Amino acid sequence: MDGATIEDGEMKLFERKQAIYKSLDEKYLVHGQRYKGQQYSQIYFARLHHLRNLLHSLVTKWKPHLEVITVLGLEESRECVIVGTIYKHMKLKPCILDEYSKERTAVPLVKPHNFLHPDDQLILEDEIGRVKLRGSLLNPTDFVTGIGLALHGMKTIEGDFLVQDLLEAGFPPQTKLPRLGEDKYVVFVSGLNVGSNIFNPLQFQLFVDHVTGHLGGDNEQKMTSQIVRVVIAGNSVIIPHSVLNGQALTPEDQRKLTEPIKEVDILLTQLAAAVPLDIMPGPTDPANSFLPQQPLHRCLFPGASSYNTFFSCTNPHQFELDGFQFLGTSGQNIDDLDKYSSAQTKLEFVERTLRWRHLAPTAPNTLVVNVYTHVIRAAQVELK
Amino acid sequence: MASSDIKDFFRQKKRGVSKKPSSSSRKNSGKSSIGTICLPEPTDTPALIAHGKFDLQDFKGDGDEKLRQFDMEMRYGPCVGLSRLERWERACSMGLNSPPEIGNLLRSLSGSNPKLECLWEGRV
Numbered sequence: 001m002d003g004a005t006i007e008d009g010e011m012k013l014f015e016r017k018q019a020i021y022k023s024l025d026e027k028y029l030v031h032g033q034r035y036k037g038q039q040y041s042q043i044y045f046a047r048l049h050h051l052r053n054l055l056h057s058l059v060t061k062w063k064p065h066l067e068v069i070t071v072l073g074l075e076e077s078r079e080c081v082i083v084g085t086i087y088k089h090m091k092l093k094p095c096i097l098d099e100y101s102k103e104r105t106a107v108p109l110v111k112p113h114n115f116l117h118p119d120d121q122l123i124l125e126d127e128i129g130r131v132k133l134r135g136s137l138l139n140p141t142d143f144v145t146g147i148g149l150a151l152h153g154m155k156t157i158e159g160d161f162l163v164q165d166l167l168e169a170g171f172p173p174q175t176k177l178p179r180l181g182e183d184k185y186v187v188f189v190s191g192l193n194v195g196s197n198i199f200n201p202l203q204f205q206l207f208v209d210h211v212t213g214h215l216g217g218d219n220e221q222k223m224t225s226q227i228v229r230v231v232i233a234g235n236s237v238i239i240p241h242s243v244l245n246g247q248a249l250t251p252e253d254q255r256k257l258t259e260p261i262k263e264v265d266i267l268l269t270q271l272a273a274a275v276p277l278d279i280m281p282g283p284t285d286p287a288n289s290f291l292p293q294q295p296l297h298r299c300l301f302p303g304a305s306s307y308n309t310f311f312s313c314t315n316p317h318q319f320e321l322d323g324f325q326f327l328g329t330s331g332q333n334i335d336d337l338d339k340y341s342s343a344q345t346k347l348e349f350v351e352r353t354l355r356w357r358h359l360a361p362t363a364p365n366t367l368v369v370n371v372y373t374h375v376i377r378a379a380q381v382e383l384k
Numbered sequence: 385m386a387s388s389d390i391k392d393f394f395r396q397k398k399r400g401v402s403k404k405p406s407s408s409s410r411k412n413s414g415k416s417s418i419g420t421i422c423l424p425e426p427t428d429t430p431a432l433i434a435h436g437k438f439d440l441q442d443f444k445g446d447g448d449e450k451l452r453q454f455d456m457e458m459r460y461g462p463c464v465g466l467s468r469l470e471r472w473e474r475a476c477s478m479g480l481n482s483p484p485e486i487g488n489l490l491r492s493l494s495g496s497n498p499k500l501e502c503l504w505e506g507r508v
Contacts, residue, residue, distance in 0.1 A: 037505075039465035046461070049478055127458050 012218060014225035017184050019322045021229065021276065028292035028314035030370065040364045044146075048085050048126060051148030051357070054169050055083045059150050062167050066152060071129035074155040082161070083150045084126040086143055090340065091117040093366075114339055116141055124151060124161065131155075135163035141342045142352075146361035169357040178323035185226050186321065187211060190233035190282065190330065194267075195240070195260025204267055212274035230275050234282020234315060234330025236264050261286065261300050269303035272310040280315045282330035290368040291332060291360060292316060316359060333360035336367045447489055448499065454486050455503045463502040471502070 059068055059081055068081045092115040120140040122133045134156065152165040189207070193199050209215045213224050237260040243253045271277050281287035281296050288294055295312035298305040305312070313319075316329040337349045340362060353359055363369035455463040460475040460482060469490045475482035493500055 037465050039462065041462040042465060046474075046478075049461075127461075 012221075014213065014221050016213075016225050016275065017182070017228050019184055019228040020320075022320040023311065023313070024318040024320060024325075025295075025314045028316060028318075030292075030294055040369075043364055043369070044085065045127070047146070047358070048148065051085075051169060052083050052126075054357070055148060055150040055167065058167060058170070059083070062150070063152055063165075068150075071124065071126050071131050074131065074161065076155050076157065079152070079154045079164075081150055081152050082124060082126075082131070084124040084130075084148070086145060086147045086149055087123045087125050087130065088140060088143060088145045088340065089121045089123060090115055091119050093340070114342065116340070116342060124149070132160040133163055134160045137163050137166060144337060144340045144362050145365045146363070147356045147358065168355050170355055172357060175325075180322060183226050184228045184322070185223075186326070187227055187230045188233055188328070189230065191235045192232070192264070193235055193238045193284075194264050195256075196238040199238075201263075208267060208270050211271065227275060229278065229321060230271060231278045231280070231317070231328070232268075233280050233317075233328060235284050236279065236282070237261050237286070238284050239286070265301045265303050268301060268310070269307070272304045272307040276309040276311070277304070278311045278313045278317065278319070280313050280317045280328075280330050282315065283332055283335075287315075290370050291329075291363060292370065293330070327359075329359065333362070333367060336360070336362045340366060450486060451489070451499060452503055454482075464504055464508055466502065467500055468502055469500060 056068060059066075063081055066079060066081045068083060071082055071084060074080070074082070092112065094115070122138055122140050122143060123130050124133055133151070135153065148169060150167040151161065151163050152167075153161050153163040156162050192204060194204075206215070210220075211224060211227060211230060213221050216224075239260065240256055243249060243257050249257065268277065268279065279296060279301075281293040283289070285293075285296060286300065287296055293315040295314055298312060301310065301312070304310045315332075316327060318325070318327045320326070333353065334346055334349045337343075337352070338346065341349075343349050343352070353361070360367055360369070451468060454460070454468065454472070460471060460480055463471060466474070469487075472482050472487050472490060476487070490500060498505075
């Protein structure tokens with residue numbers, strides 16, 4: 001934990017800074033719940049309820065002169081506000097029923113990265129009804145299924161809703177950030193991809209050496225001593241798909257399966273010995289595929305898990321360091337947003353999830369998610 | 385041969401279902417050679433019921449009517465996939481003014497009572 005350097009006969013010892021860590025992952029753990037027939041409709045009901053309560057309180061300040069009505073209560077040419085969940089009807093969205101349809105005209109041969117199409121339409125739903133949205137204010141490429149919105153407009157003769165203004169849940173009120181006397185750093189790493197041909201062991205070793213303080217002169221070591229935590233945000237291993245086809249494995253294939261995770265363990269042992277470490281599962285890691293992903297098992301890391309600085313965490317991962325709240329995912333929610341909407345940068349998607357006050361709005365529509373009741377409530381995080 | 389009696393190999397009546405005068409018979413053909421077709425009573429054919437927990441007694445009583453109304457109430461969300469008590473408790477925690485007598489009724493029932501599950505449990 002200390003970096004030492006010998007310079008002109010003096011030994012300089014830098015002590016790593018400490019920070020008080022509190023894990024808030026409890027709500028993402030599944031605790032052995034079993035599937036008893038729970039349904040996804042419950043997720044949408046709970047989501048609509050919470051976002052509607054929130055939006056109702058905001059609408060009174062936004063358009064105090066207008067009435068909030070349900071979708072079925074819409075009257076022609078009467079200005080009003082409606083609140084509900086967005087559904088985006090996408091022409092190119094892959095549908096299991098396409099395999100059974102006799103005509104295959106709409107299905108392109110090459111799978112696009114992004115399923116947007118100029119004909120995509122937005123629809124607003126509440127528990128009882130839905131209405132098509134029209135108007136130039138709403139650009140379908142900016143929205144996805146599952147967002148809660150309040151819309152001001154009026155019903156047209158055709159029965160659609162002409163949108164004049166919209167209100168998102170918006171950024172939540174922030175708690176005041178605590179003051180720290182000194183600089184402390186958290187390092188976020190992801191996509192190590194050990195086991196694939198893009199992994200560079202030298203690069204990772206350099207990184208480990210840097211964080212543990214074995215590199216550089218005084219200035220660098222002073223800076224690395226300010227690193228209080230390292231968080232590995234998913235995709236640490238890639239297991240080649242050839243071994244995952246369900247057939248019996250030859251000894252060589254078995255080695256291909258276990259080598260990557262063993263290598264990760266060796267490297268993480270070095271890190272855990274020096275700095276508190278959190279590891280989150282990602283889409284390619286050996287964890288369950290639906291969100292929230294459960295922590296990677298301790299037996300995968302026999303070396304690193306013997307250190308009390310090693311923490312295996314859920315995805316999404318939420319924790320508190322010295323009073324600062326952190327919340328992050330391994331990116332499945334953002335990647336899914338990228339498939340069904342467009343933005344200039346990925347950071348814009350993250351900003352949108354904050355404004356929509358929902359970590360993963362496309363779940364359970366296109367993002368695989370767990371159905372257990374208490375976990376449903378946790379997955380609709382009110383970002384603070 | 386035309387003279388062979390079809391009643392030998394073509395049964396006119398279903399095995400095991402007796403002719404009941406009280407059951408509704410939709411077809412009363414003038415020809416006596418064709419037997420009356422009767423609707424089977426619910427208690428006769430348990431194989432048709434997916435669950436086997438069906439009991440006519442369940443549909444009697446005011447409490448069941450109230451529970452079914454609770455299932456159908458859209459305000460508390462969809463009823464499938466959740467036990468009635470769980471749905472009631474969720475409605476309480478969301479502040480949806482769920483009537484307390486339903487909660488008391490559900491809590492007073494024993495563990496395996498079919499009234500604890502929603503109307504479509506096991507049938508959907």
